[in-house]
Every structure is written in C-alpha cells, then in structure tokens.
Amino acid sequence: GDSVTQMEGPVTLSEEAFLTINCTYTATGYPSLFWYVQYPGEGLQLLLKATKADDKGSNKGFEATYRKETTSFHLEKGSVQVSDSAVYFCALSDPTGGGNKLTFGTGTQLKVEL
Amino acid sequence: NAGVTQTPKFQVLKTGQSMTLQCAQDMNHEYMSWYRQDPGMGLRLIHYSVGAGITDQGEVPNGYNVSRSTTEDFPLRLLSAAPSQTSVYFCASRSGTGPNQPQHFGDGTRLSIL
Numbered sequence: 710g711d712s713v714t715q716m717e718g719p720v721t722l723s724e725e726a727f728l729t730i731n732c733t734y735t736a737t738g739y740p741s742l743f744w745y746v747q748y749p750g751e752g753l754q755l756l757l758k759a760t761k762a763d764d765k766g767s768n769k770g771f772e773a774t775y776r777k778e779t780t781s782f783h784l785e786k787g788s789v790q791v792s793d794s795a796v797y798f799c800a801l802s803d804p805t806g807g808g809n810k811l812t813f814g815t816g817t818q819l820k821v822e823l
Numbered sequence: 824n825a826g827v828t829q830t831p832k833f834q835v836l837k838t839g840q841s842m843t844l845q846c847a848q849d850m851n852h853e854y855m856s857w858y859r860q861d862p863g864m865g866l867r868l869i870h871y872s873v874g875a876g877i878t879d880q881g882e883v884p885n886g887y888n889v890s891r892s893t894t895e896d897f898p899l900r901l902l903s904a905a906p907s908q909t910s911v912y913f914c915a916s917r918s919g920t921g922p923n924q925p926q927h928f929g930d931g932t933r934l935s936i937l
Binding site: 713745750751752760802809814816 | 854858865866867868871873879882913915921922923926928
C-alpha cells in the first residue's frame with residue numbers, strides 16, 4: 710500500500726538557518742504530493758503541493774520538488790523564522806484509489822529559536 | 824467564510840458512553856472525511872464521503888459510524904467509547920474535482936476517554 714516516510718523530529722534551528730525536512734513515498738500510481746503545516750492548537754493547513762514529476766510547489770518561502778526518480782518530496786526553506794515553528798506533514802493522494810484518501814507521514818516538529 | 828467547523832473542541836467521556844462529533848462545511852464541497860491524529864502515527868483516515876448519501880470506510884473504521892444526509896454536514900458517532908479512541912479528531916473537506924485538490928481541515932476535537 711501507499712506510505713510516506715518523514716525524518717524524525719524535533720528539528721531545532723536558529724533563526725535564519727536553512728531548513729530541509731526529508732520526505733520519501735511509495736505509491737501504486739502517480740500520486741499528488743502535499744506538505745501540510747499544523748500550528749499549536751490548530752488544524753492542518755496546506756503549505757504547498759505538486760501534482761506531477763518535476764513540479765515545484767512553493768509558498769511563504771518554502772519549496773519542494775516532486776522527484777519521481779527518487780520518490781521524494783523534500784521541504785526546504787532558505788531562512789527560517791521563529792513563526793515557522795510548527796509540525797510539518799508530508800502527504801500523498803493516490804489517484805489509483807480514486808484519490809479518496811490522504812496518506813500522511815508521522816510529522817516533523819520544527820522549533821526555531823532566536 | 825467559516826470553512827470547516829468542528830464541535831466540540833474538547834470532550835471527556837467515560838468508557839461505554841456515546842457521543843457525536845459534529846462537522847460542517849460551507850464551501851459546497853462534495854468530499855468530506857474524518858481523521859484521527861495520534862502521537863507518532865500521523866493522521867489516519869476513519870471514514871469518508873464523496874457526496875450526500877454516500878459513505879465508505881477508511882483505514883481505521885472500527886468503533887465509528889458516519890452518515891451524510893446533507894452536503895454540509897458529516898457527523899462522526901462513537902457508539903460505545905473505549906480508551907483506545909482517545910485522540911484528536913479532524914474533519915476535512917475538498918472539492919470533488921479530483922485528488923489533486925487539497926483538503927481543508929477543521930481545528931479538531933480533542934477527545935479523552937476515561
């Protein structure tokens with residue numbers, strides 16, 4: 710079945726540091742890939758998405774590129790801020806199953822310190 | 824625009840009690856779903872619906888019932904609560920135009936079963 714593997718957290722960075730959160734996946738078909746962010750006490754919000762190979766999703770300074778050859782969708786940001794502290798989830802939607810299910814990774818907590 | 828609204832935000836139940844978690848969306852989305860979030864496990868799909876009158880099981884459906892009588896509402900019922908159902912529950916919706924569309928999440932219901 711489908712699965713998503715994320716790097717374990719927590720990840721602690723200083724403000725303005727470079728961020729990478731690794732995400733790899735397995736899927737039956739050609740999935741759409743998403744990064745969601747969850748701030749404390751809130752629901753998940755879409756951060757960015759990519760729907761086909763070599764697509765790059767970007768939003769709020771975050772980027773991720775859909776790499777079919779390595780089945781990866783790593784999240785990057787050049788300079789993190791304290792306000793980026795949150796839990797980040799990588800997820801996929803596989804059209805083979807009708808796209809009716811999002812498969813999530815376990816989440817990576819990011820802490821950014823001054 | 825309210826988006827996806829979940830009630831209650833917090834609830835404590837005793838083992839064996841029943842309750843209904845409410846979810847409503849005002850975006851006219853055809854697809855709605857329920858997830859549970861547990862530490863170290865990401866989010867797992869409980870049930871989903873592709874339209875009024877149509878529901879199906881997800882990854883972890885046991886102990887939960889759903890119905891979809893209107894486009895707007897998708898309640899989740901626990902018939903006899905068990906401690907293993909202690910979790911944070913999220914409702915989500917998306918446009919029915921396909922798996923590439925992101926899901927919109929509510930703020931969650933934190934449920935404790937004693």
